[in-house]
Amino acid sequence: MFLLFGVSVKTLNRAIVNFVKLLPKSVVGVFAKKYVAGTTLDDAIRVTKELNAKGILTTIDVLGEAITNLDEAREEQKACMRVLEAIEAHGLNANLSIKPTSLGLAIDKAVCYELVGELVAKAKEMNNFVRIDMEDSPYTDLTFELYKKLREKYGVKYVGVVVQAYLKRTLKDVEELNPLGTNYRLCKGIYVEPPEIAFQDREEIRENFLKILDKMLTDGNYVGIATHDDYLVNKAYEMLKEKNVPADKYEFQMLYGVREELRDKINADGHKIRIYVPFGERWYEYSMRRLQENPQLAWYITKALFTRQ
Numbered sequence: 001m002f003l004l005f006g007v008s009v010k011t012l013n014r015a016i017v018n019f020v021k022l023l024p025k026s027v028v029g030v031f032a033k034k035y036v037a038g039t040t041l042d043d044a045i046r047v048t049k050e051l052n053a054k055g056i057l058t059t060i061d062v063l064g065e066a067i068t069n070l071d072e073a074r075e076e077q078k079a080c081m082r083v084l085e086a087i088e089a090h091g092l093n094a095n096l097s098i099k100p101t102s103l104g105l106a107i108d109k110a111v112c113y114e115l116v117g118e119l120v121a122k123a124k125e126m127n128n129f130v131r132i133d134m135e136d137s138p139y140t141d142l143t144f145e146l147y148k149k150l151r152e153k154y155g156v157k158y159v160g161v162v163v164q165a166y167l168k169r170t171l172k173d174v175e176e177l178n179p180l181g182t183n184y185r186l187c188k189g190i191y192v193e194p195p196e197i198a199f200q201d202r203e204e205i206r207e208n209f210l211k212i213l214d215k216m217l218t219d220g221n222y223v224g225i226a227t228h229d230d231y232l233v234n235k236a237y238e239m240l241k242e243k244n245v246p247a248d249k250y251e252f253q254m255l256y257g258v259r260e261e262l263r264d265k266i267n268a269d270g271h272k273i274r275i276y277v278p279f280g281e282r283w284y285e286y287s288m289r290r291l292q293e294n295p296q297l298a299w300y301i302t303k304a305l306f307t308r309q
């Protein structure tokens with residue numbers, strides 16, 4: 001491990017991120033703008049129009065973190081409904097991503113099913129699509145249960161789910177979901193999970209990602225390949241070619257503001273690519289998660305503060 005004055009780079013990065021957390025929101029906001037379309041739906045529409053003009057699709061996410069009651073879940077659902085309506089009204093090439101816990105999954109799964117179901121029904125009416133994001137492991141089973149019920153009621157064309165390559169259970173989950181025919185997003189996974197249930201090693205996660213991708217494609221499912229990792233993008237290119245996967249069976253997906261040069265390359269290479277565009281008042285919490293993934297950026301913020309750039 002690389003050491004600087006006896007301190008590991010990882011420790012130094014963590015210290016920098018912790019320092020950035022102490023900064024006023026307004027200061028962080030200037031830099032965090034990179035990862036979030038803005039605070040309003042109009043911002044998400046503007047960003048989607050810009051990306052659509054380049055031939056890039058989006059999935060729009062209303063930023064909400066933990067909720068404490070079902071009234072908040074209903075409010076969140078109304079905001080998601082407005083996203084679907086705006087997509088139709090503006091003729092955008094976009095769909096909706098939702099987080100089940102912000103729609104009540106941790107409070108009352110029946111209410112959550114009802115709220116998400118109304119969104120999927122609306123998407124079906126508009127010939128659009130709802131992606132159910134995957135959160136941390138206490139919600140994995142509940143999220144699959146929610147997905148399967150909605151999949152059965154509305155069909156594979158209108159609702160899809162996310163799986164995380166860092167979870168040791170995922171290949172088995174995919175083997176169970178494949179016979180249904182599933183529209184997946186495959187990502188590494190973003191939460192901190194214990195070694196008993198999740199691979200910790202970068203190479204092991206990559207290896208599992210590719211094993212899962214292979215299984216999904218072999219069984220003929222639609223896959224959103226969600227990564228900014230050059231290694232995985234290149235391996236996915238090879239796999240798509242080798243298996244002769246038709247263009248209507250996959251897309252690449254990336255987060256707004258991350259690795260735009262890779263995004264443009266994938267687009268220029270003729271692959272469908274979709275960007276996850278978050279917006280909302282809760283931009284701060286989301287941006288902090290992105291900063292933790294890329295402490296390098298936190299370093300830039302710190303440096304800019306002290307050098308008055």
Ligand SMILES: Cc1cc2nc3c(=O)[nH]c(=O)nc-3n(C[C@H](O)[C@H](O)[C@H](O)COP(=O)(O)OP(=O)(O)OC[C@H]3O[C@@H](n4cnc5c(N)ncnc54)[C@H](O)[C@@H]3O)c2cc1C
Nearest residue numbers: 133134162187188189190226227228229253254255276294
């Ligand atoms: C469209 C999309 C949807 C997602 N949905 C979910 C979900 O529902 N549930 C879930 O658990 N996770 C989700 N994730 C997050 C995902 O699980 C990973 O945590 C995240 O994508 C980082 O993994 P990576 O494959 O990009 O590889 P990494 O190894 O983390 O990153 C590869 C390279 O990308 C660059 N990079 C990565 N992050 C940043 C950043 N923030 N800023 C600048 N550069 C960066 C760095 O150069 C890095 O070396 C989603 C990711 C995407 C792209």
